[in-house]
Amino acid sequence: MKTTNPGFVHDISNLERLRAGINDDESQSLRAAAQQFEAIFTQMLFKSMRQANEVFESDLMSSSNSKFFEQMHDEQMASELSSTGSLGLADLIVSQLGGEEDAQSPIPPSEQDFREAIKEAPLNLPFDTKGKQPDKAMVEKAADDALKIMQQAQPATFTAPLPPLKPQQNQRGFDSPQDFVNRMRPYAEKAAHAIGTEPSVLIAQAALETGWGKKVIKNAAGNSNNLFNIKADPRWSGNKVATNTLEFHNGIPVQQKAAFRSYDSYQDSFNDYVRFLNQNPRYSEALDQPADPVHFIRNLHKAGYATDPEYSNKVISVMDTVNRLME
Template identity: 40%
Template sequence: MNSHLSKAGIYNDFSGLAELKAGARKQSPEARKEVARQFEAMFIQIMLKSMRDAGSVGEGGDSDEIRFYQQMFDQQIALDLANNKGMGLAKIFEQQLGAGPEEVATDGLSLLNRKPVSVQQAVIDGAERADAAERAAPQIKWSPESPEAFIQDLWPAAQKVADKLGITPEVLIAQAALETGWGKKMPDGSQGSSMNLFGIKADASWRGEKVSVQTLEYREHVAVREQASFRAYDSTENSMEDYVAFLKNNPRYETALKHVNDPQRFLRELQDAGYATDPHYAEKIQGIMSSDRFASVVSQLKAG
């Protein structure tokens, strides 16, 4: 193969271009490949020139000599880039050069018949696709219709997880009822409910999903609204499992875990360790557990 055809120095090597034209007329695969590469080099050079022109606006100190050498430098960079992987344009050019007249005509007509899309329409289309993708994503929904339904839904998982903590299922469910308003006030995110039953916040150690919402905190016995990030789960059982791990992995709750056989003492120690800022946290949970409504549903579930 001729040296001009295999590796031209820069695209304005005129003798090389002449041989490229001759080879292209013969439909030589090697020539098509080289012509495509040279076209990509020219395209890259035009891009470089546009970038230089944009960057030199308002600047002084340019001269014809400097611009001449910059142009030569850009030409060489363009060819070097095209000689390697380039921008992928060479392959497209090569395919077009190798296509028959009917294929080229068909492709050309399809491009001519394509309706132009405005920038505004492109933005709208992109937003609609994003909305559609979000709607297509599985939504996690769980909103018990009543306190009775809340207890019944959580009972199977609470029984299983409570054994790992050594506590009764009633304590877990009553605490979850207080934290979530019987399942009506769980933090929600774009994918639906966070399934966060125990109000566990997403600190720096958390690597899972999270949601950010307004929350009510008590500062010096005064209730204030704050923005906070909470952990998100794909099921209520996973939320309970994480609650157990959260208590066991935090030394501050060590004393509380020593009293799991005494629900009142456990809840009081949990509050004293700073689990919640509400000064009546333990008292409220005990109030739920001792209510006739709660006790009646639990009694029925235990009876099977």
């Protein structure tokens, strides 16, 4: 970690030296500018904490003069801290802007190191504060508050590696309706057996909802595997993804944003579909007479599964195609 002598924070010759050094050593100038930025950021932290503490100040101990010297004290402390790299922000800026291409990612200081840096930062103040020293408890509180803010703002390069995402299955796209039917058939047969209906109606419903698998809702990992476009209501505690959807209100299609459930696999999607129907009393009529797939999907539609007034007719039409592909 490189350090520089910050000097007096209000010495404008520092800026002149920074400007003059740009052509001499670009990397050193970048580091100096990064430290200036870190100092400004630290000053903002101190200023916010001072303002939060004003409500507890006594009129006898607080005046415009004392606030003036407190501000100069805080600015000098921020300059000293930035010169020692206590926060690590300058190192990060230099690394990301290419000033030190071969430098390793900066290692964040420990909490104890940070607190000690705050408490022990040398203050080269060129004025007489008449013996007034910052309260120790206030300084330690400032260190704690600043540390919390830095931890919350800490970029990903400062954190431990995230655990790898659980690999999702069935990421390969579908080549054709026949391919969709062939790959969905084992899942549909299992789910249809649990419901007591025909697998073709479930495949048809999934085909209509996803455009034969080509329009499955995407998430950050690539595929939500949500074949039936089941929304993530308050009862859902699993992964979810937000996207635009077309809903019908009084027969009029309206675009709106909604949260949908996200699964690790297509098998999970079929399993949750069965569970979703069984856990919702409004679908009891559809589940009471599931043997006839036409009656099943019409009762499902009637119970409010979809807002499209032609939903059940569309599923039945697709089911005719599915039955031919399953022969």
